[in-house]
Structure formats: structure tokens, C-alpha cells
Amino acid sequence: MSVDVTLWVVFVAALITALATGLGALPFLFVKTFSARWLSLFNALAAGLMLAASHSLVSEGSRDAPWLTLAGMAIGLALVIISDWGIQRRGSPDVSELNGANARKALLILGIMTMHSFAEGVGVGVSYGGGESLGMFISAAIAIHNIPEGLAISLILIPRGMSVMKAAGWSIFTSLPQPLMAIPAFVFVTWFAPFLPIGLGLAAGAMMWMVFSEILPDALENAPSSSVATTVVLAFFAMYAFQHAIH
Numbered sequence: 001m002s003v004d005v006t007l008w009v010v011f012v013a014a015l016i017t018a019l020a021t022g023l024g025a026l027p028f029l030f031v032k033t034f035s036a037r038w039l040s041l042f043n044a045l046a047a048g049l050m051l052a053a054s055h056s057l058v059s060e061g062s063r064d065a066p067w068l069t070l071a072g073m074a075i076g077l078a079l080v081i082i083s084d085w086g087i088q089r090r091g092s093p094d095v096s097e098l099n100g101a102n103a104r105k106a107l108l109i110l111g112i113m114t115m116h117s118f119a120e121g122v123g124v125g126v127s128y129g130g131g132e133s134l135g136m137f138i139s140a141a142i143a144i145h146n147i148p149e150g151l152a153i154s155l156i157l158i159p160r161g162m163s164v165m166k167a168a169g170w171s172i173f174t175s176l177p178q179p180l181m182a183i184p185a186f187v188f189v190t191w192f193a194p195f196l197p198i199g200l201g202l203a204a205g206a207m208m209w210m211v212f213s214e215i216l217p218d219a220l221e222n223a224p225s226s227s228v229a230t231t232v233v234l235a236f237f238a239m240y241a242f243q244h245a246i247h
């Protein structure tokens, strides 16, 4: 481990990645009303962004450890099914201005996005263990990729009645595990590194489930399936291009 990187640098870098997530809510400052059809297409856009995020998590994990990534995906699938069942059984708690079915959906997406931030926080910490330039590169990549993730979260929350500022706050909240996990991962890099692919796979498994169980069915409610499908694929393209443009 290089000694020139201080804990402070790691923490600030990971904090910046978390704050970047809030930027995803900002387009909604300019969009005030939503027709049912646009709402459906927003869901399709969120679905495409989340699928692309899952793809990047899986490809990141499988570069070093494909089987651990796969094991993580299985754990993620199990966890999301159990959480969904638990939330349904206990009734939907209110999340900010949301209630009922909207709150259940919001809680699931917030839970999954928060979970996947743990893996990304470990990624930041582990990469700083490999030196400051690697750490800065990975942090910048994660910060930029967090913006469309904040957008995906806001696309779910804002059309269902949450204010832009609160949605930005919740988006940042889902990324708080990044500064929290980066520090221990940096200090105990040899201990954390082997778990990284499991965390990445876990988040991808849960996110893919969320897309098909919750988000696409909503998308198909008020827009024709061909428009929904086109939006999903274009969103995937955009996120993929975006991520590779910064690499």
C-alpha cells in the first residue's frame, strides 16, 4: 500500500462521489408536469440506466473473479426477494411524500441503490490501496457514473410526488456508503479486496430483479411496448457510451 495517500484524501474523494449522485435530480428543476405517457417513458429510461449499471457491475466483477461475481448475483437475488416479501408483509411505510405502493417501490429502489454503493465504496478504498492515481481515476469514474444513477432514482421518486430537493437528498443518501466503506476498505485493503466481486454481483442481481419486477411493468402501463423497449435500449446505449467515454 502506498503511504502517500492519506485517509483524508480517500474520504474526500468518496464523499465527492456521493454528492455527485444528487446532481441526477437536477433536470427535474426544469420539468414540472408529467403526462402518463412521459411517466411511463421515464420508467423505461430508469430501467435502461439500471440495466446498464448492472452490466457494468458484472463486467467489473468478472474481470478478476467471475464465479464470485456470480455467487454475489445469486445472493443479491435472494436478498431482494426476501426484502420485497418483508416490505409487503409489514405494509408500506411512508417514505417522505410517498405512500402505499409508491412507498414500497421507493423503499426497494433506495435499498438496492444503497446496497450497491457499499460495493462501490469498497472499490474506491481498494483502488486507493493501489496508489493515488488509480484511486483518483476510479473515484472520478464512480462519481460520474453516480449522476445517471441519481437520475434513475429521481425518475422513480419525483413523478410519484417527491420534491426535487428531497429526491436529490435521497439520491445522495444512497451513495453515503461510499465514503463510509472507502476508509475501512483502504485500511484493510487485503482483507476487503476478495469480497469486492461478491458485492458487485450482489448489487447487479438485485438491480436486475428490480427492473423487471417493478419498473418495466410501470413503464408498460401508459406507453406502447415498442416505445418502452426503444427507450430502454437507448438508455442502455447512452449509459454504456458515457462510461466508456470516461475510461
Ligand SMILES: [Zn+2]
Residues within 6 Å of the ligand: 053, 116, 120, 145, 146, 149
Ligand atoms: Zn453504481
